[in-house]
Amino acid sequence: MKDNSKISSAVIKRLPRYRRYLSDLQKKNVDRISSNELSNLIGYTASQIRQDLNNFGGFGQQGYGYNIQSLYNEIGSILGLDQDYKMVIVGTGNLGQAIANYTHYYKSGFMVSAMFDVNPKLIGLRINDIEVLDYERLESFLKDNTVDIGIICTNKDSAQEVVDKLCAGGVKGVWNFAPTDLILPEGIALENVHLSDSLHSLAYYINRNKNNEKE
Amino acid sequence: MKDNSKISSAVIKRLPRYRRYLSDLQKKNVDRISSNELSNLIGYTASQIRQDLNNFGGFGQQGYGYNIQSLYNEIGSILGLDQDYKMVIVGTGNLGQAIANYTHYYKSGFMVSAMFDVNPKLIGLRINDIEVLDYERLESFLKDNTVDIGIICTNKDSAQEVVDKLCAGGVKGVWNFAPTDLILPEGIALENVHLSDSLHSLAYYINRNKNNEKE
């Protein structure tokens, strides 16, 4: 495999989507696909597909195309989905619980080890058999357990404090659902899901379409 | 205001973030800010900030900078946040409930009129005083009520069917949480929140960092 360290995030963001389409094709028992056929399905140009994949190595074969099974596996391995991840969720409101449920049922390689909250009404509850622990215990939990990913489902005011503790405790990545921008040490991965920002851009496009119709 | 119809989505995606920072500044009772100061806070270059804002008109003043209050309002109005939106949620599992809760408490201009599900155990429940209706009733509900935004919290197999009904029923935008790509008619806005894709890119960056450390 080539050196992946300077591949643009535009490429990386497309990989999970490639993988989804390849998974669908696999389920339909399709063996192989050309960049052109894949382009028709997925909507990226054939040229872009070939460029994207060649960032990581030559997965295709001239005159044949790409083997779906093996390309699916390759992309999984590029993304690191052949590994397991231990996660903790901080903030056990509706969103935290929904994420716990979602990963529990749909994301086999991503296991929630514990959930944390400050609310005494929630502490002690079990969600999908995961106990909700007192937030006070986060630091000691991180000392005693290897945790790869911290998931922030708190409000925006607590988020930075939580992320500091998580990073000090050795997590390698942070999945942030709080509507704020976090500062984290070099070398720790961050992925934001800014629901509010997403809803607001939706509002923009709704209005743009309305205005265009008027013209 | 200038013609907004061909502004790139890269610019639009930054607007909610500008607005968040402006809101924070407002709370700190700051009156004005230069593109340079804002650059230090938000992390975009001053040049980009000025370019972005000038897509929509000259909101600043030479020698002074930007008035925070008025820029905040301008961006809100560009995004359409000075209007109200009626929404329905289809799929009332954990995620659907979390979204209902989230918008209820944090998004004043976005009101959930009804929720829909096929599960008899959920139909009839009230979540934040919003009744969960039988999915069978979606079409007639859309006939009788104006709905601006449809929120898809179903599994991926039902998502396209649901979105077809929503679009036929006159929604102007779709907020999609199902892990699939939807096809919708021209002129209807779509915003995807692909949690799975997001988690998978996080996995990629975790591993990239690990590999870099080894070198």
Added chain:
DNA sequence: TAGATTGTTAATCGATTAACAATC
């Protein structure tokens, strides 16, 4: 007025697309 800072044009950078030689 002098200084500061925008609005805007021009330059650069990076990402996407096109083209085609290599090769299965």
Added chain:
DNA sequence: TAGATTGTTAATCGATTAACAATC
């Protein structure tokens, strides 16, 4: 082998950054 299709280089396009004249 002939046809198909990749891998890869070159061309284009678009987005970001730099520079500076306009102006508050």
